[in-house]
Amino acid sequence: MAEAVTKKAPSNKATVTLTIDGRSVTVDKGTTVLEAARSLGIHVPTFCWHPKLKSVGSCRMCYVEIEKMPKLQVSCATEAMDGMVVATDSDLVKQGRRAVIEFILMNHPLDCPTCDQGGECQLQDLTFAHAIDDSRFAFQKERFVEDGSVSTFDDVQIGPEIMLNRNRCIQCYKCVRANKEAFGEFDLGAFERGNITEINAAPGRQVDNPFSGNLAEICPVGALTGMDWRYKIRVWLTKTVSSICPFTASGVNTLMYMDETKNRIYRTTSRRNDEIDDGWLSNVSRYAYQVVHADDRLLTPFIRRDGKQVEATWDEALDLIAKRLSDIQDQKGCVCIGGLVSPRLDNATLYGFNKLMRHVIGTNNVDYRTEYRMLPQTPEDHYQAACSQPIRISDVDDSDVIVVFGSDMLKEHPNLYLRIRKAFNFGAARIFILNPYSTKASDVAELEMVYHAGMDEVALGAVCLTAVEKGIVSSDETDRLREAIAFDSASAAALACGLEPDHLELMARAMAEARKVTFLAGEIISRSREREPIAAAICNLNRLFSINTKGQFGILPGHSNSRGAHHLGLAPDPPASIKAKLRSLWGQYPDTETNTTDSMMVQMRKEEIDGLIIMGANPVMLYPDRAFARESLEKLDFLVVSDLFETETTELADVVLPLSSWAEYTGDYVNLEGRVQTASKAIHPIGDSRPGYAIVEAIADRLENTLYTAEDYRRDEIDTMLEVDTACPVPNLYVPSKGGQDEDDAEYPIALMIGDDPHHRGHYTEKSASLTSHVGEAYLELSPDLAAGHEIKEGDSVRIESPVGKVVLPARISEHIRNDIVFVPRNFPSAPVTSLLMRKRRIDRVRISKVVR
Amino acid sequence: MSFYSPVRTNASEVAESDRLHLLKYAEDPNQCSIDTYVQRGGYGAWRKALTSMKPEEVITAIKDSGLRGRGGAGFPTGMKWGFVPKDSPKPRYLICNADESEPGTCKDRVIMERDPHAMIEGMAIAAYAIGSHLMFVYIRGEFAHCADQVEKAMNEAYAQGQLGKNIHGSGYDLDMIVHTGGGAYICGEETALLNSLEGLRGMSRIRPPFPAVAGLYGCPTIVNNVESLASVPHIINRGADWYRSLGTEKSAGSKLFSLSGHIKQPGNYEVELGFSLKTLIYDPKYGGGILDDKKLKGVIPGGASTPLLTPDMIEVGLDYESLPEKGSMLGSGAVIVFHEETCIVWVIQRLIHFFRHESCGKCTPCHEGTAWLEKLINRVESGKGEEGDIEKIDDICSNILGRTVCPLGDAAVMPIQSAIELYRDEWEHHIRHGKCLVKSQFGLK
């Protein structure tokens, strides 16, 4: 384990003791009889009960008999009481359950042969379990017929990935409840009443929310089924492999259903982990498996010959790499080689890459953050400290106050977004959001404060100043704090960033009074040029409110293995403790100049770096200055790129190596909590592709310097690196937190925010057909007022111009966004939004105009 | 008055009586105006409670009076008010349940039409007793005219300072909202009513938590029937002991009974609890006997959801204790009378159609079971029944009874079970001979 994920303190709640089927059990007060029975391993059948939703007791399947109660009781809604004597298996209970199944089967079409749920249907299982082989119902069944239905079986497609068959529905309302309670979405509802109750999409809407895939998963029968699983394979022919999602930093646990003979993954479902995901998957996690089977996967290595990339064998490619790298080393020295790696790759690949670059080649030109502005600047102590704070996802649940700062939770950490909703719906959390633009979580927020883009640290400073001025917290270092914030008064600071002083006071008071605070910052901070001053402001805030002693705070990493990459020393200049470990493992550590992604690119332009190895990353598309990145890479003598697909970066490469995806080999990933999780190998590598660690080890072998002398050493070395005793200490001093600002440019008045669409993450997901069926192209999100000012209507083509580039995108008008800001997703290669960005700017500014045809 | 429905009442008798009170001015259209109402001593109880009584004293008075919920369940009203947690920081709400949709029941409608201020006064006193500053009236969607009447009365009360801020200088604020439902029977069930009021689907909630602890928007809420609330001012005015002296020992007070069916004088009659059902049906002051002087066949004593009574069982007092002894319930007090030419299977068919249509779709036994029952009973009624259908119907009923969240499931099957038990020969005749026993007896078509 990286950082010891501390166990939750045992709850000192009152307990009750009851007897279930003659066995005594002690449970927390407030537990239902059903949960108490399940804790004993007694299976009480249910349809409508879900562990993460409120009980409604509508299916009546979980009947139990309780002494001194004349009627059968539904165990899912009966609280366990002291001295209760419960029978879950008496004749009366069995009779009651049989009756319920008889009622349910009454109008159930029994079209199991054509139903995709067949084989994993709870109704099938329970019908068998209760040995119901005939029906006393001798009338025509109710049937929902709809003109224009997708099929003669009355299937209706209610969303891009959801197929509805209302005849099969047993009215457990689990889908509607999950949609409302857990996801906060209202695109699915129940209509009519009685035995003709139907579940359907809200009028005029599609069920296309970012969590819609869960609805098909939790449906106990085949009423809601997933389009990606429709008529593909029977569930009993598949094998399940436990995996994790490589697109979320929280490392959502998944289960992959695969067919061994066809070497194919058919779907992904959740593998409930209460500590991480609560059993909910975002659509990105659910449909990411389709990336593995995309048609345009790279299947063989390519070598550039006479300006054209031609297919080659692994031997040819590796030999060429070894030869060219040694040539560069011999001619210009090892500092002329660099390496960029994606933090989505597993530990073995990342560590191997690090060892290849630093130990075998001997250069310090290594970086894993290829999507951030990595300008060379002062050491990022505060940023590193804030990034490596211990965070527990499940601690969000019982926090009193949750502050989200500079993070679009839904788009960056969908599972934390659901946790926050849960803390609001099921706990008593007060939620405050501080963001440069309004986000989806705002409906659960007590207060959403939207500050001017680029004023992140000022907004936090204003919170601190307000707390000090109003006497909400007392500190004997107030002067130092004032000095650090560089604003005279709270109201001046609030005004500067466009916030209401009253709101700040409310938030400061809530944070000061709270028993447990969770403060989460996200990608908007990490992507900022001024992330160090902002991190300093976060540390100042933490010190003032002592958040880390009564809760948790931190900047959340952006990718599934960002934290692992940090621990394995992939940063250009890793912390001293990591360096020391690496030195002791390798016996040496290069003392050459350290270069970040940006400074490497600068050196490439100066032809000081001639050779570059890129694994899994796509800097041309995602580095926040496309022209700069492209020109830099074009200057290289020799570029090796290993990726799943042909990308903007592989086009420039001299050698392209096909990389295996996460599903094709077993790999470990460190999630944002520091928890090490394993994604098992589901299928054999597609085509001739190879896992990342095998590629780096093969290159090292060709360079005549084997990385590991034995198979075990790899694991041992990685385990050593991941043994992190304590988190990076928080700098315990108020430090100046004022970041630099850009000069104003009247020609480009609108701030541009780049991020992920809720249905996409980074640069692979557009290969998943199910995800592109939700959102398939880039768009420009802008406010109604801004749109009206430019006479733009929904769907109009809009030209977005910055000093360096121009992109035309369709408009999407959103109530959520402010007038001086626009949002563009970065996930679509067809819309090269990074070409609008300039690497040296803090906030990119653009102007928009309607394209007149 | 256009708001009036021509329902017969025993207002003249009530006016003479010292004991009956609810329908005293029911035949006087001026009663709807606040001036007349106040002139006749109206809002006196409200002023008295507000100025000279503590909320606890009001609750005690209601508890002592023995007033029980008039909506059907008969839960002691004062005890219900006492359940509201005293120390809860949340706001409390009072809701008047005017979603009267039980077939045969029209007692609340008479109060809302003809004496809306009595209801508002009762609500105000109740709200004061539980410490609520906002009260709702949830009126059935079809009662648009009642909603208008109540809203008019509410505006008058606001204008006169009976509602609003700092009422009668006591510093007590009270606001009232009139809400009309969509017309679903289930929304008369208190938790479904709360859901409907919150804007959710009208589906009952699981209890516990009870509404008195966590009701509307999760806050302590008391839901009371119109008639219960309309009785409250009289109790406050004339004292708990006076009210207790009415009716029987365990069922105190008077109650409205809606008499309908094959009866000479259908209407709303106020009688003391414990009053004989037989007198109510046959006395010229009330029902006046069976239509066309035919023989009585059966009575539904408390609205469509209560078991039937046969003619030999009608020597019974109408109260919360005597009727259960005969296997039925007081319910909402809707007495439906059938004469000898009525086919019981047909009656049940009508009832089950109603309950099937009104099932909310939450509990499996109810929404599927009532649909199945309707199909089976339709089949039996139309003479296509098969041997064993009666047993099947009875078995399905027992699979629904007591197995649903709210009482709708019970309400749907209890009359069926009693009809099978009491009139089995008719059911069997339908099945054996494929036609109706009653029709063949009386030569009807």
Added chain:
Amino acid sequence: MNVVLRAIGNVFWSMPKGLAVTFKHLFKKPVTLDYPHQKKPMSPRYRGLHYLERYDDGSERCVCCGLCAAACPADCIYMEPEENEKGERRARIYEINMLRCIFCGYCEEACPEEAIFLGREYEFSDYDRDSFIYTKVQMLVTSPRKDNPFKWIIRKVRRVYGVPEPSL
């Protein structure tokens, strides 16, 4: 001595005895068939080559539910479903490896759609093993079979509610 004589006697006597049997059969009806020209009628319960039945309206009965493959003890059935133009489920690939098949009839038993039957056909031979993998096209009858031994029991129309469900 007697023994010897008797043995010799037997030798001479048994020859005409045996021949008598032989000649007797010249006048009896033969038990064998003149196979390629004559064919033996099979019992209605004979389990021979599979065929896939159709509904009376001509549509395929098989919905590719996979139960036959699940029931098959020899694991000789392979199928892949697809969606037809009406949005219904049907088999894109349906193959039986007749060399593996043990003609037990479990597939017939398992079929919930009354789609697969074992016919009375037993003549199937070929020159290579590949041709023993029978595809859907080879097994699907062109029109509902008149001589289906289960004709009296199987449903005439598709189970899409059109008619009241038989009370099972």
